[in-house]
Amino acid sequence: xxxxxxxxxxxxxxxxxxxxxxxxxxxxxxxxxxxxxxxxxxxxxxxxxxxxxxxxxxxxxxxxxxxxxxxxxxxxxxxxxxxxxxxxxxxxxxxxxxxxxxxxxxxxxxxxxxxxxxxxxxxxxxxxxxxxxxxxxxxxxxxxxxxxx
Numbered sequence: 020x021x022x023x024x025x026x027x028x029x030x031x032x033x034x035x036x037x038x039x040x041x042x043x044x045x046x047x048x049x050x051x052x053x054x055x056x057x058x059x060x061x062x063x064x065x066x067x068x069x070x071x072x073x074x075x076x077x078x079x080x081x082x083x084x085x086x087x088x089x090x091x092x093x094x095x096x097x098x099x100x101x102x103x104x105x106x107x108x109x110x111x112x113x114x115x116x117x118x119x120x121x122x123x124x125x126x127x128x129x130x131x132x133x134x135x136x137x138x139x140x141x142x143x144x145x146x147x148x149x150x151x152x153x154x155x156x157x158x159x160x161x162x163x164x165x166x167x168x
Contacts (some may be wrong), residue, residue, distance in 0.1 A: 047123040048153045055129065055147050056160055059108045077115060079108035085164060091141075094134065101143050101162075102131045122151035132159075140164070 028138040045053065061078030082101035084090065091097065112126045126149060133144045148156055 039053070047121065048149055048158055050145055051124045051126060052150050052158055052160055054124075055108060055112065055126065055145075056162075058112055059104060059145075059160075059162075061111075068108040076107075077103040077111045079111065081108075097136075097141060097164075098131065098134055101134070101145075103130050105131055105145055123149055123153055 059079035081104040127128040128148045132146045135142045145160040
Protein backbone atom coordinates (compact mmCIF):
# COMPACT_ATOMS: atom_id res chain seq x y z
CA UNK A 20 0.00 0.00 0.00
CA UNK A 21 1.37 3.38 -1.01
CA UNK A 22 1.99 6.18 1.49
CA UNK A 23 0.53 9.66 1.13
CA UNK A 24 3.03 12.47 0.64
CA UNK A 25 2.88 14.95 3.49
CA UNK A 26 4.29 18.33 4.43
CA UNK A 27 5.99 18.80 7.79
CA UNK A 28 5.93 22.06 9.70
CA UNK A 29 8.08 22.91 12.70
CA UNK A 30 7.76 26.71 12.50
CA UNK A 31 6.05 27.26 15.87
CA UNK A 32 8.18 24.76 17.80
CA UNK A 33 5.79 21.82 17.47
CA UNK A 34 5.87 19.02 14.92
CA UNK A 35 2.86 19.15 12.57
CA UNK A 36 1.97 17.19 9.48
CA UNK A 37 -0.32 18.46 6.73
CA UNK A 38 -1.55 16.60 3.67
CA UNK A 39 -1.93 19.66 1.48
CA UNK A 40 -4.79 20.35 -0.92
CA UNK A 41 -4.22 17.42 -3.26
CA UNK A 42 -2.49 14.59 -1.40
CA UNK A 43 -0.55 12.31 -3.71
CA UNK A 44 0.30 8.66 -3.16
CA UNK A 45 4.01 7.99 -3.13
CA UNK A 46 6.14 4.90 -3.35
CA UNK A 47 9.84 4.15 -3.41
CA UNK A 48 12.54 6.36 -1.95
CA UNK A 49 10.18 9.26 -1.15
CA UNK A 50 8.00 6.91 0.94
CA UNK A 51 11.13 5.79 2.80
CA UNK A 52 12.09 9.41 3.59
CA UNK A 53 8.56 10.10 4.88
CA UNK A 54 8.63 7.03 7.13
CA UNK A 55 12.12 7.94 8.37
CA UNK A 56 10.96 11.43 9.34
CA UNK A 57 7.90 10.11 11.18
CA UNK A 58 9.93 7.45 12.98
CA UNK A 59 12.61 10.01 13.91
CA UNK A 60 9.98 12.17 15.65
CA UNK A 61 8.12 9.23 17.26
CA UNK A 62 8.48 9.01 21.04
CA UNK A 63 9.14 5.70 22.72
CA UNK A 64 6.44 4.92 25.24
CA UNK A 65 5.90 2.91 28.38
CA UNK A 66 2.58 1.19 29.06
CA UNK A 67 1.13 -0.52 32.09
CA UNK A 68 -0.06 -3.98 31.10
CA UNK A 69 -1.63 -5.70 34.06
CA UNK A 70 0.87 -5.22 36.87
CA UNK A 71 3.94 -4.80 34.59
CA UNK A 72 5.48 -1.87 32.77
CA UNK A 73 6.05 -2.57 29.09
CA UNK A 74 8.31 -0.29 27.04
CA UNK A 75 7.75 0.22 23.32
CA UNK A 76 11.18 1.27 22.03
CA UNK A 77 10.00 2.03 18.48
CA UNK A 78 10.94 5.52 17.35
CA UNK A 79 13.85 7.90 17.27
CA UNK A 80 12.70 9.75 20.39
CA UNK A 81 14.24 12.91 18.91
CA UNK A 82 12.41 15.35 21.16
CA UNK A 83 13.73 13.68 24.31
CA UNK A 84 17.34 14.08 23.18
CA UNK A 85 17.27 17.38 21.31
CA UNK A 86 14.90 19.59 23.31
CA UNK A 87 16.95 19.69 26.52
CA UNK A 88 18.23 23.24 27.33
CA UNK A 89 21.74 21.96 28.11
CA UNK A 90 21.81 20.30 24.67
CA UNK A 91 20.58 23.31 22.71
CA UNK A 92 23.32 25.55 24.13
CA UNK A 93 26.19 23.45 22.79
CA UNK A 94 26.84 22.55 19.14
CA UNK A 95 28.57 19.26 20.01
CA UNK A 96 25.64 18.26 22.25
CA UNK A 97 23.16 19.04 19.47
CA UNK A 98 25.17 16.93 17.05
CA UNK A 99 25.40 14.03 19.53
CA UNK A 100 21.68 14.21 20.34
CA UNK A 101 20.66 14.17 16.68
CA UNK A 102 23.10 11.36 15.90
CA UNK A 103 21.65 9.33 18.79
CA UNK A 104 18.10 9.91 17.52
CA UNK A 105 19.18 8.93 13.98
CA UNK A 106 20.74 5.70 15.31
CA UNK A 107 17.57 4.83 17.25
CA UNK A 108 15.47 5.61 14.18
CA UNK A 109 17.57 3.33 11.99
CA UNK A 110 17.44 0.56 14.60
CA UNK A 111 13.65 0.89 14.93
CA UNK A 112 13.06 0.87 11.19
CA UNK A 113 15.36 -2.09 10.54
CA UNK A 114 13.66 -4.11 13.29
CA UNK A 115 10.19 -3.24 12.00
CA UNK A 116 10.84 -3.39 8.24
CA UNK A 117 8.52 -5.87 6.52
CA UNK A 118 10.15 -8.21 4.03
CA UNK A 119 7.50 -7.72 1.37
CA UNK A 120 8.16 -4.03 0.61
CA UNK A 121 10.31 -3.08 -2.39
CA UNK A 122 14.03 -2.47 -1.88
CA UNK A 123 13.49 1.21 -2.78
CA UNK A 124 11.43 1.55 0.42
CA UNK A 125 13.81 -0.42 2.66
CA UNK A 126 16.33 1.41 4.81
CA UNK A 127 19.97 0.42 4.72
CA UNK A 128 21.44 3.19 6.92
CA UNK A 129 21.29 6.89 7.79
CA UNK A 130 23.67 9.44 9.24
CA UNK A 131 23.87 13.06 10.23
CA UNK A 132 25.99 14.82 7.59
CA UNK A 133 25.82 18.48 8.61
CA UNK A 134 24.47 21.01 11.10
CA UNK A 135 23.90 24.70 10.43
CA UNK A 136 22.72 27.22 13.01
CA UNK A 137 21.28 30.49 11.71
CA UNK A 138 19.32 32.88 13.96
CA UNK A 139 18.39 30.26 16.58
CA UNK A 140 17.25 27.83 13.88
CA UNK A 141 19.16 24.58 13.62
CA UNK A 142 19.13 22.83 10.24
CA UNK A 143 20.23 19.23 10.43
CA UNK A 144 20.88 17.41 7.16
CA UNK A 145 20.44 13.66 7.51
CA UNK A 146 21.44 11.34 4.66
CA UNK A 147 19.14 8.35 4.25
CA UNK A 148 20.52 5.34 2.38
CA UNK A 149 17.95 2.92 0.95
CA UNK A 150 18.74 -0.65 -0.06
CA UNK A 151 18.10 0.42 -3.67
CA UNK A 152 18.12 3.99 -4.97
CA UNK A 153 15.84 5.26 -7.72
CA UNK A 154 18.24 7.95 -8.96
CA UNK A 155 21.75 9.24 -8.49
CA UNK A 156 20.51 11.92 -6.09
CA UNK A 157 21.43 11.51 -2.43
CA UNK A 158 18.36 11.16 -0.21
CA UNK A 159 18.49 13.90 2.39
CA UNK A 160 16.17 14.96 5.16
CA UNK A 161 16.46 18.64 6.07
CA UNK A 162 15.25 18.86 9.64
CA UNK A 163 14.63 22.36 11.04
CA UNK A 164 14.78 22.60 14.83
CA UNK A 165 13.78 25.76 16.70
CA UNK A 166 16.35 26.74 19.30
CA UNK A 167 14.91 28.26 22.49
CA UNK A 168 17.05 29.96 25.10
